[in-house]
Amino acid sequence: MKRLLLIHGAEVIALLLLSAIPLVVNNAYALGLLTLLAIYGILLIGLDVTVGYLGQINLAQAAFLGLGAYASGLSVSLLGFGMISALAMSLLVGLVFGGLLAFPALRLEGPQFALATLSFSALSETILNEWEGLTGGAQGLQISRPALWGHPVTAQGFYWLCILFLVIVWLAMRNLLSSQWGRAFEALRDSPIATDAMGIGTYRHKIAAFALGSALGGLAGGLYAFNFQYLQPQSFVYELMVILLLGVVLGGRKSLWGALVGASLIALLPNLLSNRLLFQIISILGFGIVLISGGRGLIQKTVRPFQAIAPMISMGLLVVGAALVTNTEDWRKAIFALMLFSVVVGLPEGLMGFAARFLSRIFHVPPAPLPSPASLDAALPAKSADNVPLLVLKDLKRHFGGVHAVDGISITVHSGRIHGLIGPNGSGKSTAVNVISGLYTPTSGSILLHGKPLPGNMFRVARVGISRTFQNLQLFTELSAIDNVMAAMKGVYHSPLPMVLLGLARREERRAQSDALALLELVGLQRQARVCAKDLTYGAQRFLEIARALARKPELLILDEPAAGLAYPDVSNLIKIIWDIHQRGITIILIEHHMDVISELCDVVTVLDGGRVIAEGSAEDVKRDPGVIEAYLGTANKITAAGVQELSANPG
Amino acid sequence: MKKIWVVLLMTGMLISPAWGADTIKIAITGPFTGGSAPMGASMRDGAMLAVTEINAAGGVDVNGRKMPFEVIERDDEAKNERGALIGQELASMTDLSGVIGSVNTGVVLAGDKYLQEKGITKIITPAAGSASMTQWSKAGVPELSIFRFAADDGIQSAMVVEDAIKRHFTKVAIFHDSTNYGVSGRDDLMNQIKKQGNKLQVVATEKFNIGDKDMTAQLLRAKAGGAQAILIWGIGPEMAAVSNGMAKIGMKVPLIGGWTLCMSNYIDNAGKNGDGTLMPQTFIEDPITPKAKAFIEAYHKAYHVTRIPSPVSAAQGYDAVYIFAAAVKQAKSTDTHKVKAALEDLREPVKGVIATWNHPYSKWNPADEQTHEAFRRAQVVMGVIKDGRVEFANESDRKQFIENAAK
């Protein structure tokens, strides 16, 4: 209750404050700045979807602002649209172009994604510039603000309209980003491979995130057009984009408040810095803050020396500069740069990230309470173990150039069993698993599940009931343990997007939470449900991956070296967990080097070497197989008990 | 966090108008940083020179009281958005007497409407794009507080086309940059060619972007069409790349274009390839009159340069301040509305560095934007570049200028 009161209280106060300013201060300039703030707020909330949640450098948001602005402007001047329909048009243009651009950008990440979006911006600027017949080209487009349902809109009224849109966007995005959609976006950022392997789907979410963020860019563009009433293509170029990017990061990623704070920084700061006295006050205040906080950090050794000292130097320069330089207008960019530098270095998680930590410490904001865990039967329905062939590999091959990683293996996995897959390093176990789970397409051969061929794509394989863990952990590192499990949860989320936006999908959210808690309980992590995945111990991370894989309610679970790197007590926990899963009738393929784990759990073991099957049988049988011992020890001479010992002790 | 900003915002607003009461407050706006800065900064520096001179003499006589100028500067970065916000900021200042400046036509179009709304007097200089004034005649506003102190592109393009015809050219190429200024210059040239009897055939219309360095493709198109001259409209050093490119591909035709060709970033960078380039000028950095000599020397001394980056901008900024001061004196008030009325009917001639200004403006007539334009054809001459200096293209013009100043 206290939590809701604080969070919503802050929102309501900010809203009232923002709406009331024009009533108190009758000043066109203040109104202009605040209107720009509201517009940038919407724009940055949209940009945050790709930058914060998808974790990509998106350099196209300025272009969407421009496209939206021209869409509104032209639909008013050419088609005679009213205010609302013109804005809807802008939103639509952003949505459609955003979706289109997402297609070629789908496979791209990092610098490549940045470049694709940058090229799109340049291209749209060229088109706006060259299509003079429509856009007026470089000479610009003059627009008059249309009436709103027949009423002319004053500057003040328009400001309130912008605030209204900001509130709507704020609420809708809060609902969306705290739903499965938000988790999916973050999952995509942290591990695209696991996103597909957990049946969440990278493509649909990448397109959705991009289209959505762009649509908000378009909407902001429409408002921008009616605010400034004069458009030129050159306003929406790279330079603006960089400023927007700075705004998002400075404000704090993955935060609506962050977007708003970022918007106020970039809308107000460059304009306020023109005032010399104000600039001097800000620089002295800033210097004081970095001196105190940096000094404290240095003494308590909570920050790196650079992180404390660099902001001091840069703010110090600012204070000295403020005293020496008479014409601050000439140095405005440098001043802006020095301030930004201090913030980015000193507060890497952005102003709001810092403020959120600080405020929650002051007010002791507890996290939202969790529901009680569901029964395991609801979260992971038991299956009957009928011991019929479930997964059949027939002469499966996968070659990488000249390397025959998997070279014609045939294995049958029976339902309800724990099927061990062992072999020395480089024997093709992991490749085989990657082929089964759809990461690699087979060079030849076939994989049948229930007698039907598997689709050759990770996402679809996940959807037909095969779930897996990874040898190298592929957790959604920035999500909490429970969110990791919820992100993969199958059969819970049914609400369509509009319902989610309206906040009408909370019930299934609760359901997913209690199911996820049940699974966390199964692997012994129920107490760490709120802990961020990257902060868990290594062993806990391994268990979390298993819980996440179980959220798919799989028919077949593939565990890729789950014991690798585990300490002894964790290994026995692991054995117990796998046994519990087995008890629920789930078929398991277990890849392991720990022979004791294999011996204790597996009904049948297949041994690979050089991409081929060299033995199959019970754990005891294969241990004694001369071919297996040779594969591990490189010689058949010492067919002794010692050799077997060696084999069981060999973990890597 | 939010609240701190609101508080800062409010203090900002409280602080700004807290000036002394005995000054004439004016704002100088323009791009002081970025690509258009040579023009913006020269204009500002020229204007500040005038302000310093006036203040050193005690200020302007306002109804018997000597009042000095107080200047606030705003850098619009040549960005429309900044232009609009600065327009709003200035429009919300209650005791501002006027505004001088603006280089980029887009910024003028984005920002001036807020000033006009509040009736704040502004003298635009050196932005020359036609749309800055025609937007008001098109809208048919009955009263206008915006004046211009620059040879508008209409005059300039007419002179350029005239000159090309006078030199018996029949085929020309039009080059322009992709900014608002360049594109509207292209349209003005096309109109003038039509207006002056279609004597010139345009064989190529070529565009270049700010920052482009390689003009070979565009020049080859002009060359293939047999262009005898290149008419050019642009704002920056890209025009030098055109000259240098011509030299490279062995194309020897003159470049004729807007006043911006006189800027040092063209002259220096084109070097000897810039010789013979022709452009309309309102001021030439040539101490032909004592006043011009004093101005040039004062500028060099004050800003530690040997040449003014954009002499036209500097001289226009300088004269604009003197004209504004004269209007304040005549209005006997710092009230911006009264200054505007005085500007529309300036009775005493103002001795400027460009010319002596006799009644530069008259009552606004929406049918004729010339009423708020100071420059007439007579105040503009063709300049030519010779050995890195702008000189009078015709000796008769030089005499005309000396006469203008003496009047």
Next chain:
Amino acid sequence: MITAQIVVSGALMGLVYALVAYGFQLTYATSKSINFGQGELVMLSAFFSLTLLDWGVPYWLMVPGGLLFGVLLGLFVERAAVRLALEQKSEGWILLTIIVGLLGFSAAENIWGRDDRPFPTPISSDALHIFGVSITPVEISVAIGVFALMGLIELFKRKTLLGKAFEAVSADREAAELMGISATRTVMLSYGLSGLVAAMAGILVSPITTVGPTMASALILKAFSVAVVAGLDSGFGVVIVGIFLGSLESLTSFYIGSGWREAPGLILLILALAARPNGVFGKAGIRKV
């Protein structure tokens, strides 16, 4: 013949893109980071070199001075904007390099003025006519300089001990650190080299492009495109892509219209990325889990 002239002129601009793009590659190789303020490095080094000339330093002494300044700038960028972010394994370097670039830009405006200035060079800019194609000695010097510098750096990477450390860190940072190579020093080295390349680009192209605060802002976006499309680990691939893009722009401006100059390049660029995300000459990685 006209086509040949256009291709040659475009290709020369393309070589300049390639040289700046090469600077991106150097730092990306060792640290997977890029200096988004590389353009400001080009500009600042050019201004500094111009100042040396103004002080009467002879051209051939100015060159090493300018290059040294570039190296120092590169090291400064690494210390101020990159190292912390790399230590925190964050992408803070994106913003910090932009911010440091902005600071450099503003400083240059105030120190050297806002105007574009010519850059004197002893090399003639009177055109030669080779098989009917006009080309100036300055342009030839750019081409020679680009190839010479890139060749020397590649040679350094392969033949010297320090260079091999560089290659080792590029190939596998963790493994190299286990072998006793300091990754931090190697990243410093790469930023220093990248600063050197930026300074060289500044000195080489300034006689053609002139020196001004905005001289590299258009250049840098093109160079970034070239680097990514060629592949951030493509080595000499940037030269081919650079020449291709430069010529394509010139040809478009001649045959389609100068306003559309950049459009075909941009469309091809998006398509090339969609088809080969790691770049045309990049190594396609196998996704390992």
